[in-house]
Amino acid sequence: MMELQRQQTPEPRLRNGAFNGQFQPLPAPAPGKLLERCRESQALIERHLPFTRRVLHAGNPVQSARTPFSTLHLVHFGAVKTLVAAADGSSHVAGFHLKGDWVGFDGMISGECACDAYAMDTSEIWSLRYALVLQAAAQVPGLLHALHVAMSGQMAREREWRMALATLPADARLADFLRCWAHWLMQRELRADHVTLRLTRAEIGNYLGMTLETVSRSFSRLALLGLVAFDSKGRRNFAIPDVQALVAFVDARGDS
Amino acid sequence: MMELQRQQTPEPRLRNGAFNGQFQPLPAPAPGKLLERCRESQALIERHLPFTRRVLHAGNPVQSARTPFSTLHLVHFGAVKTLVAAADGSSHVAGFHLKGDWVGFDGMISGECACDAYAMDTSEIWSLRYALVLQAAAQVPGLLHALHVAMSGQMAREREWRMALATLPADARLADFLRCWAHWLMQRELRADHVTLRLTRAEIGNYLGMTLETVSRSFSRLALLGLVAFDSKGRRNFAIPDVQALVAFVDARGDS
DNA sequence: CGATGTGTTGACCGGGTTCAAACAATGTGG
DNA sequence: CCACATTGTTTGAACCCGGTCAACACATCG
Numbered sequence: 001m002m003e004l005q006r007q008q009t010p011e012p013r014l015r016n017g018a019f020n021g022q023f024q025p026l027p028a029p030a031p032g033k034l035l036e037r038c039r040e041s042q043a044l045i046e047r048h049l050p051f052t053r054r055v056l057h058a059g060n061p062v063q064s065a066r067t068p069f070s071t072l073h074l075v076h077f078g079a080v081k082t083l084v085a086a087a088d089g090s091s092h093v094a095g096f097h098l099k100g101d102w103v104g105f106d107g108m109i110s111g112e113c114a115c116d117a118y119a120m121d122t123s124e125i126w127s128l129r130y131a132l133v134l135q136a137a138a139q140v141p142g143l144l145h146a147l148h149v150a151m152s153g154q155m156a157r158e159r160e161w162r163m164a165l166a167t168l169p170a171d172a173r174l175a176d177f178l179r180c181w182a183h184w185l186m187q188r189e190l191r192a193d194h195v196t197l198r199l200t201r202a203e204i205g206n207y208l209g210m211t212l213e214t215v216s217r218s219f220s221r222l223a224l225l226g227l228v229a230f231d232s233k234g235r236r237n238f239a240i241p242d243v244q245a246l247v248a249f250v251d252a253r254g255d256s
Numbered sequence: 257m258m259e260l261q262r263q264q265t266p267e268p269r270l271r272n273g274a275f276n277g278q279f280q281p282l283p284a285p286a287p288g289k290l291l292e293r294c295r296e297s298q299a300l301i302e303r304h305l306p307f308t309r310r311v312l313h314a315g316n317p318v319q320s321a322r323t324p325f326s327t328l329h330l331v332h333f334g335a336v337k338t339l340v341a342a343a344d345g346s347s348h349v350a351g352f353h354l355k356g357d358w359v360g361f362d363g364m365i366s367g368e369c370a371c372d373a374y375a376m377d378t379s380e381i382w383s384l385r386y387a388l389v390l391q392a393a394a395q396v397p398g399l400l401h402a403l404h405v406a407m408s409g410q411m412a413r414e415r416e417w418r419m420a421l422a423t424l425p426a427d428a429r430l431a432d433f434l435r436c437w438a439h440w441l442m443q444r445e446l447r448a449d450h451v452t453l454r455l456t457r458a459e460i461g462n463y464l465g466m467t468l469e470t471v472s473r474s475f476s477r478l479a480l481l482g483l484v485a486f487d488s489k490g491r492r493n494f495a496i497p498d499v500q501a502l503v504a505f506v507d508a509r510g511d512s
Numbered sequence: 513c514g515a516t517g518t519g520t521t522g523a524c525c526g527g528g529t530t531c532a533a534a535c536a537a538t539g540t541g542g
Numbered sequence: 543c544c545a546c547a548t549t550g551t552t553t554g555a556a557c558c559c560g561g562t563c564a565a566c567a568c569a570t571c572g
Binding site (some may be wrong): 308456457458468469471472473475476490493 | 517518519521525
Binding site for chain 3 (some may be wrong): 027211214217
């Protein structure tokens with residue numbers, strides 16, 4: 001299992017921020033309202049709620065499916081992926097949760113967690129008991145609103161992906177996926193060169209509704225177009241030289 | 257504090273080429289339970305919140321995109337569809353909201369409504385000001401939880417549809433769609449014969465990520481298999497003789 | 513009546529799946 | 543250290559589902 005290898009550099013931020021500036025500096029670091037809002041709500045939580053901090057490493061579980069729902073998890077930094085198990089033993093990628101995202105909303109409807117969640121990278125997770133959140137919400141309305149905004153955002157993203165699957169051909173779909181990650185990196189005030197996707201082609205394809213072969217082929221085509229630049233380090237390491245070009249490619253639905 | 261030891265249970269990996277797992281159609285739909293919960297939360301609202309009742313007819317707007325977000329809408333009975341406008345003027349079906357569903361969550365993230373919503377049929381809509389909901393939530397925690405459950409449910413449905421688009425072929429996709437409506441009818445304690453879909457083939461296809469021609473063809477194939485029985489009244493009126501057979505068809509991903 | 517919107521069906525073609533082979537990266541045990 | 547297995551990635555070739563274009567049926571409505 002490749003995730004289980006030990007991190008030599010415990011702080012992924014430094015690795016990603018490595019500077020060898022042959023790529024153009026990104027158009028606008030876009031510190032963004034999102035990051036600001038994320039900070040605000042985390043400050044609210046820190047002030048008004050008891051929670052536990054956990055530092056997890058790639059592959060460690062955040063929550064397990066079929067356990068009773070009681071706590072919500074906030075990704076303070078790092079990345080988490082959620083999987084739903086199918087009857088035949090295979091599992092499907094349900095979603096990705098990055099810095100500022102919450103994990104565990106899906107348990108509220110049925111009373112038990114609907115999916116397994118794993119850290120994809122060294123991550124810090126804040127876990128809050130839902131009952132205490134409700135309790136604190138009575139005193140701090142801003143906290144409640146922050147929670148709702150997070151839920152609303154997750155809903156909107158889910159819907160956008162559904163529409164992307166319904167409308168975009170394979171290449172544009174992968175490009176859109178990469179655009180999301182680039183976006184996230186830029187929100188963290190990092191650069192979009194040296195992206196390291198800790199995902200197999202099969203997992204990407206599973207999420208995007210295509211086979212691993214098609215993912216591989218689409219990657220090759222995007223590289224041919226110069227939209228991604230593979231690193232010599234391996235096929236999971238690459239740079240995104242021009243995020244705007246990627247956006248344009250998605251908007252054109254891959255007609256280029 | 258830092259949990260440096262490795263996790264004993266490695267995360268399950270996807271099999272090679274695995275996107276052949278099936279997504280689960282809601283374990284034990286619990287026909288009565290949802291309706292019960294729906295009734296409960298509506299009782300809570302009726303008792304603790306001021307709201308406006310509107311009876312709308314097919315085509316009437318519930319909310320408009322780009323207007324400031326201030327109110328949430330609860331479908332007391334009837335059906336609502338939401339549309340998002342694309343840059344080129346075309347619009348995409350964002351979702352359907354039936355009895356007990358809420359409309360308007362998507363406005364919380366950006367502060368303005370993200371989509372247009374129209375009644376698909378004669379419907380009663382309860383509209384609540386979000387600020388008042390927050391206010392009342394401080395006194396009535398059950399109300400807040402009901403809201404969260406509704407949001408969680410919508411998120412889960414959105415995700416399930418995304419997975420359906422990613423995994424199911426056209427016929428099974430349409431079957432799954434019909435299964436949802438049949439389900440809803442049964443929740444309302446009605447029968448699943450004489451379904452009347454107030455949707456064009458193009459709208460269905462738009463939602464399901466396929467062309468109207470494919471929708472038509474899939475309908476014909478389902479009718480040939482006896483999974484739906486068209487009424488003489490027109491091609492939008494039909495019966496679903498055996499919902500279980502429909503479920504089985506979806507689970508088999510259309511291999512029948 | 514023609515006009516318009518909607519639904520159905522056929523023929524054709526292309527993007528993506530499937531099957532298959534080979535390669536690369538990594539780990540394991542002798 | 544190498545031989546070997548394992549897992550992940552790439553690429554090729556053939557097939558097929560679903561998109562595209564087109565013609566036609568059927569309804570409602572002016």
